[in-house]
Amino acid sequence: MSQKPDVTAFFDPRTWSVQYVVADPATGKCAIIDPVYDYDEKSGQTASTNADRILDFVQEKGLTVEWILDTHPHADHFSAAHYLKQKTGAPTAIGEKVVDVQKLWKGFYNWPDFPADGSQWDRLFADGDTFMIGSIPARVMFSPGHTLASITYVIGDAAFVHDTLFMPDSGTARADFPGGSAAALWASIQAILALPDDTRIFTGHDYQPGGREPLWESTVAEQKAKNSHMSKYLTEADYVAAREARDATLPMPKLILHALQVNTNGGRLPGPEANGTRYLKIPLDLLKGAPWG
Numbered sequence: 001m002s003q004k005p006d007v008t009a010f011f012d013p014r015t016w017s018v019q020y021v022v023a024d025p026a027t028g029k030c031a032i033i034d035p036v037y038d039y040d041e042k043s044g045q046t047a048s049t050n051a052d053r054i055l056d057f058v059q060e061k062g063l064t065v066e067w068i069l070d071t072h073p074h075a076d077h078f079s080a081a082h083y084l085k086q087k088t089g090a091p092t093a094i095g096e097k098v099v100d101v102q103k104l105w106k107g108f109y110n111w112p113d114f115p116a117d118g119s120q121w122d123r124l125f126a127d128g129d130t131f132m133i134g135s136i137p138a139r140v141m142f143s144p145g146h147t148l149a150s151i152t153y154v155i156g157d158a159a160f161v162h163d164t165l166f167m168p169d170s171g172t173a174r175a176d177f178p179g180g181s182a183a184a185l186w187a188s189i190q191a192i193l194a195l196p197d198d199t200r201i202f203t204g205h206d207y208q209p210g211g212r213e214p215l216w217e218s219t220v221a222e223q224k225a226k227n228s229h230m231s232k233y234l235t236e237a238d239y240v241a242a243r244e245a246r247d248a249t250l251p252m253p254k255l256i257l258h259a260l261q262v263n264t265n266g267g268r269l270p271g272p273e274a275n276g277t278r279y280l281k282i283p284l285d286l287l288k289g290a291p292w293g
Contacts, residue, residue, distance in 0.1 A: 003156040004158075005025075005158055006022070007020060010054055011206070011216070012077070015077040017076070018202070019035045019036055019054060020160060022133060024133050028062055028063050028064055028134070029063070029134030031066060033069045033071070034069070034070055034074070035050065035080035037267060039078050039259075048083055065084070068088070070267075071161075072095065072098075073101050075252075075255070076253040078262045079262065082266050083267065093121055094149065096124035099124075101260075102117075102118070108260075108283055109261055120264075127141065128141075143191070145175050146163040146174065147180060148179035148180075157200055158202060159195060159202065161202065164192060165218075165230075166203050167203060167206055168218060168222055168227045174250055182244050183240050186236045187236075193224055197220050198220070198221065199220045200218075248291075250291065256287070261281060
């Protein structure tokens with residue numbers, strides 16, 4: 001039985017996001033992790049280009065999609081989970097603490113009738129839950145800090161950590177979104193770095209520092225030795241101080257107010273109004289104190 005899934009990455013340069021197809025070579029079963037549904041905030045246009053690229057790959061390789069997985073409700077792109085469920089019939093999943101994010105943003109968007117119960121997904125994973133992708137075992141680690149609901153998927157020898165660790169030259173993720181916590185992120189990263197040294201680490205974003213080519217794969221050993229934050233700030237207090245100081249200088253992601261109303265609803269776009277047009281709802285002066293970008 002193989003414990004080493006085949007991992008194929010799909011980089012989206014518009015959002016610096018990395019999407020994954022994680023396949024069991026023995027059975028041809030796969031999972032899609034953190035897929036992007038395209039949105040242009042300047043024109044308001046949406047498209048399924050990224051998601052269709054993944055579907056084309058799955059078809060070309062003769063794979064069967066068993067799961068559509070999100071690591072958390074994303075703040076910088078729309079999730080394509082709902083679109084891909086419609087296309088493949090595969091179940092969607094996210095961490096169970098998404099209900100806490102839903103309750104928070106339900107208030108922000110003034111949605112009194114919004115069901116903040118996680119029912120938009122087929123499964124809500126708790127810390128330590130296990131499942132299978134073909135013959136490869138997978139388990140869930142609760143990894144809060146970046147958001148209240150962030151999780152890591154450990155699939156065979158591969159860990160999908162999204163907004164916790166970036167590539168070693170990029171450090172770690174911000175922790176200043178509503179519900180975020182630098183101290184919680186420190187603890188989550190310590191748990192990830194306690195995995196075996198040869199565990200492959202796959203991150204969810206790469207911002208291409210210095211203009212280098214996009215990268216997304218490292219190992220636990222490389223992260224411990226070379227991560228620009230974790231190899232420098234060796235105590236929780238030092239890390240939290242540095243992370244919070246850095247976060248205080250960062251403008252909010254340009255799509256956070258757009259994306260959370262889609263992603264807290266499982267990747268569903270707002271329903272069309274009487275004229276057939278869909279509308280996003282943007283609260284003004286909600287994120288007061290954030291630097292202007």
